[in-house]
Each structure stands twice: as structure tokens, then as C-alpha cells.
Amino acid sequence: MLRIAIPNKGTLSAPAAQMLRDAGYRQRTDPKELVCRDEANNVEFFYLRPRDIATYVGSGDLDLGVTGRDLLVDSGVPARELLDLGFGGATFRWAAPAGSLASAEAIGGRRIATAYPGVVERYLDEHDLKAEVVRLDGAVENAVRLGVADLIADVVETGTTLRQAGLVTVGEPIMRSSAILIGREPAADSGASAQLMRRLQGVLVARGYVMLAYDVRADLLESATALTPGIESPTVSPLHREGWVAVQAMVRRDDVHQIMDELYDLGARAILVTDISNCRL
Ligand SMILES: Nc1ncnc2c1ncn2[C@@H]1O[C@H](COP(=O)(O)OP(=O)(O)OP(=O)(O)O)[C@@H](O)[C@H]1O
Ligand SMILES: O=P(O)(O)OC[C@H]1O[C@H](OP(=O)(O)OP(=O)(O)O)[C@H](O)[C@@H]1O
Ligand SMILES: [Mg+2]
Numbered sequence: 001m002l003r004i005a006i007p008n009k010g011t012l013s014a015p016a017a018q019m020l021r022d023a024g025y026r027q028r029t030d031p032k033e034l035v036c037r038d039e040a041n042n043v044e045f046f047y048l049r050p051r052d053i054a055t056y057v058g059s060g061d062l063d064l065g066v067t068g069r070d071l072l073v074d075s076g077v078p079a080r081e082l083l084d085l086g087f088g089g090a091t092f093r094w095a096a097p098a099g100s101l102a103s104a105e106a107i108g109g110r111r112i113a114t115a116y117p118g119v120v121e122r123y124l125d126e127h128d129l130k131a132e133v134v135r136l137d138g139a140v141e142n143a144v145r146l147g148v149a150d151l152i153a154d155v156v157e158t159g160t161t162l163r164q165a166g167l168v169t170v171g172e173p174i175m176r177s178s179a180i181l182i183g184r185e186p187a188a189d190s191g192a193s194a195q196l197m198r199r200l201q202g203v204l205v206a207r208g209y210v211m212l213a214y215d216v217r218a219d220l221l222e223s224a225t226a227l228t229p230g231i232e233s234p235t236v237s238p239l240h241r242e243g244w245v246a247v248q249a250m251v252r253r254d255d256v257h258q259i260m261d262e263l264y265d266l267g268a269r270a271i272l273v274t275d276i277s278n279c280r281l
Pocket of ligand 1: 009010011012050051068069088089090101138139155156157158170177178
């Protein structure tokens with residue numbers, strides 16, 4: 001049975017469970033449950049703190065896990081990223097009181113508060129810088145005004161927490177994070193984990209694409225399919241009406257309105273958009 005770690009609470013917990021449900025897996029119904037067996041799919045889910053997930057996967061005690069890229073890097077364990085899951089996006093950044101730090105190069109010799117010492121130390125090593133790392137558990141934005149640090153390194157999503165603490169970001173992001181599926185290094189080559197990956201990829205495609213269908217005059221088909229080339233190739237079927245064809249193709253959800261406008265201007269009609277609930281490409 002495949003054993004998978006899922007965040008039990010926090011930012012990544014609900015979207016991770018939803019993505020697994022969308023991929024056809026059973027998930028816990030009570031947030032207090034810490035284990036959920038999905039007999040039909042031969043998978044067992046363990047609900048753990050997101051920060052601990054890389055530890056369990058790196059040690060080989062669990063096969064796969066869902067965590068943040070920043071948390072995987074911070075842990076330093078021998079687990080690797082298998083798939084970007086497309087949610088939980090955030091940047092990890094330096095921040096300090098406005099005007100107190102000219103650039104990221106100026107962090108040398110300062111005191112840095114963070115809940116991610118592994119990420120900060122990796123940056124310091126790579127940039128040949130020395131600084132004091134003050135390890136905190138959370139609410140790191142308070143550290144500067146309370147005097148324990150000169151700057152912080154933390155997760156920034158909307159920037160609201162930084163602004164409220166009177167801090168501004170300094171330099172480029174240290175890293176860009178999102179929720180990822182992680183596995184052991186070297187990879188455990190199991191059919192069940194390949195199946196899970198295919199299912200999750202199916203959900204990602206279904207979320208990113210829609211199915212577009214329209215009717216168009218046959219002499220305009222080449223121009224129309226240039227706008228909707230699909231992933232492999234568009235499906236073209238004859239219509240009862242002489243000289244017209246029906247076309248079906250997947251298009252990126254973000255582009256669909258622009259493409260519909262262009263198809264309409266070209267002369268296509270009966271343009272319909274349908275959500276894809278899942279797929280295997
Ligand atoms: N707005 C956000 N705040 C915090 N983490 C976020 C945010 N958006 C995405 N993430 C990601 O979520 C993960 C951290 O998850 P979570 O917030 O559950 O952990 P935590 O801060 O250690 O736990 P908690 O806040 O529940 O004590 C990281 O990978 C981080 O990049
Ligand atoms: O840019 P924002 O949208 O404001 O989000 C980022 C903030 O949210 C998280 O804190 P969380 O609420 O998880 O508390 P914590 O610091 O105790 O982990 C993170 O640590 C930042 O403080
Ligand atoms: Mg948090």
C-alpha cells in the first residue's frame with residue numbers, strides 16, 4: 001500500500017485534500033483524523049505538519065508527500081520534487097525597516113530572524129556571506145521591532161503582514177515556493193506512485209484548460225484551427241449543413257475569452273466552452 005503524507009493544517013492543508021479528492025482519492029471527513037485508508041486505490045494518507053513531511057519522506061518511512069518547496073529546501077533531507085501542484089504559491093524574501101538595508105548584499109554581519117534557517121543558510125553559503133541566524137517558530141515579522149533581529153527572511157504572499165509590521169522587502173526573492181509532491185531520492189519505482197502522478201497531472205490539466213467547440217465554414221478551417229491548435233490536434237467533424245464543420249480543441253483557460261472573440265470575428269459560430277473535470281493526456 002502506498003503511504004502518502006498530507007498537511008494536517010495550515011495554508012496547504014485544504015487545497016491538498018481537495019486536489020486528491022479531484023484525483024479520485026478518499027480523504028478524511030473529520031479534521032481530527034490523522035490517518036485515512038483508501039482501500040479501493042490501495043493508498044494510505046497520513047496527516048502531518050507540513051514542516052515534518054519532508055522528514056518522513058526523506059527517511060523512507062513514507063513514500064510520497066505534499067509540502068511546500070521552501071519547506072523541502074529548509075529540511076535539507078534527501079527527498080526530491082516530483083510535481084508542482086499549482087497551489088500554495090508564495091515567495092520567500094528578505095524584509096527590513098524601510099531605508100535600513102540598501103540591498104541583499106548588505107545582510108552580511110546582520111541578525112536575521114527566520115523560521116526557515118535551512119533556506120537562509122543555503123543562501124548565505126551560496127553567496128559567501130556570514131550573518132547571525134535567529135531561529136523563530138512564526139510571527140517572525142515582530143522580531144525587528146522587538147529588537148532580536150535587524151531583518152527577517154519569511155514567506156510573503158500578499159505582503160499584508162510585512163506592511164502591518166512596517167517592513168519592506170529587500171532585493172529579489174530568495175526563492176519561489178508552491179505546493180509540490182515529493183518522493184524519495186533515488187525514486188521508489190512503483191506503479192502506484194506513477195498512477196498517482198498521472199492522476200494529479202490530469203487534475204492540473206483539467207484546471208488549466210477548457211474544451212472549446214465551435215462551427216465554422218470549411219474554407220475558414222485553417223485560420224480557425226491556427227487559433228485553436230489543441231494539445232495534439234483539433235477534432236474536426238462534418239456538419240449536416242453543407243460547407244461547414246464542427247471543431248473541438250482544448251485551450252488554456254486564461255486565453256479562452258480572447259480566442260472566442262477572435263473566432264467570432266473570423267466567422268465561427270455556436271462557440272461553446274465546457275469545463276474538463278479530469279483527463280489523461
Ligand atoms: N500566506 C501564506 N502564509 C504562510 N505560508 C504560505 C502562504 N502561502 C503559501 N504558503 C506556503 O505554505 C507552507 C507553510 O505552511 P503553513 O503556513 O501551514 O506552515 P506553518 O506556517 O509552519 O504553520 P502554521 O502557520 O499553521 O503554524 C510553505 O510552503 C509556504 O510557502
Ligand atoms: O504576505 P501575507 O499574505 O501577509 O502572508 C505571509 C504571512 O503569512 C504567514 O504567517 P502565518 O499566518 O502562517 O503565521 P506564522 O508566522 O505563525 O506561521 C507567513 O509566515 C507570513 O507571516
Ligand atoms: Mg504559517
